[in-house]
Amino acid sequence: MPSATVENYVKEILALSMEKGKAQVGMGEIARGLGVAPGTATSMTKTLEREKLVQYKSHKGVTLTAKGRKLGMGMLRRHRILETFLVETLGLDWTEIHGEAEELEHALSEKVLDRLDKFLGRPEFDPHGDPIPTKDGKIAQSNMRNLLECRRQVASKVTLITDQGVEFLNFARRKGLVPGASVEVISRDLVSDAVELRIGKTKPFTIGSKAARKILVASS
Incomplete structure (x- = not known):
């Protein structure tokens, strides 16, 4: 089972890739997104490569493998469903939910996640407007x-x-x-x-x- 750190990195790489509209993500972008030093991001990326989650090219960046993308999509789904639950059901402000979802997402079972998704009415977007991946990894596309x-x-x-x-x-x-x-x-x-x-x-x-x-x- 991947560690929380591995899950966070893969999720961030996928989110950046989707935001930028490109498969390869630079090390500086990853470091800034996670709030870590570039050297720390590079070291962790090499760990991800050993686990066959990414392909890493020195001085260029990383690209998720099929395995990495599947894990990342699952983590985005967890994170965004939790953010939606925290706002719509618990009444938290949308400025508060990112960190709370980060803490909860690693401990949530697939059974509980699916129940949450059903309880919320299978939402397509989270409170910030990010698309929520489906259980089979599909995600809404729009011309934004x-x-x-x-x-x-x-x-x-x-x-x-x-x-x-x-x-x-x-x-x-x-x-x-x-x-x-x-x-x-x-x-x-x-x-x-x-x-x-x-x-x-x-x-x-x-x-x-x-x-x-x-x-x-x-x-x-």
Whole structure:
């Protein structure tokens, strides 16, 4: 049975791969995602390679094997079902749930996980908008784009917040940029590097381009 550390690494590699839209993930990305030193990430990656979970290329990065992807998909499923349960059933705030789910996911049996999934109504997305893999490893696909890539004056629906740190989630909520919200890009100012937005029929407001890249939307 894989250790919690192995499960965390494989889950992070898969999540980064899906977010970036590429199979290979750089060591720096893994280290930043897990909050560890690059050397620590490299050492652990070599362990994953010995267990045939990844293919590692020095100075390039890692790619999950079929075995690694299966494990990673299972961990994403656990994590996202737990996050949904913590918000919808226990009433925790969406800024609190990531760490709690991290603690719980390694001890959950498949039987309990499936009961939780059924209890929640087999949700397709977690509170942040991340798709929840099915029991057989399938995951919902959607044509998402960030706010900088949106056509102007066209309403879109917020689907995913990619930065799930407490500070950014609070920022997104204050602005009304939460999954399900209708948002329209009014204009973009290249000089100030800002984007003017409108939520529904509310007064327009601006956010920086860096923040706009972290908010993904789909056609309404």
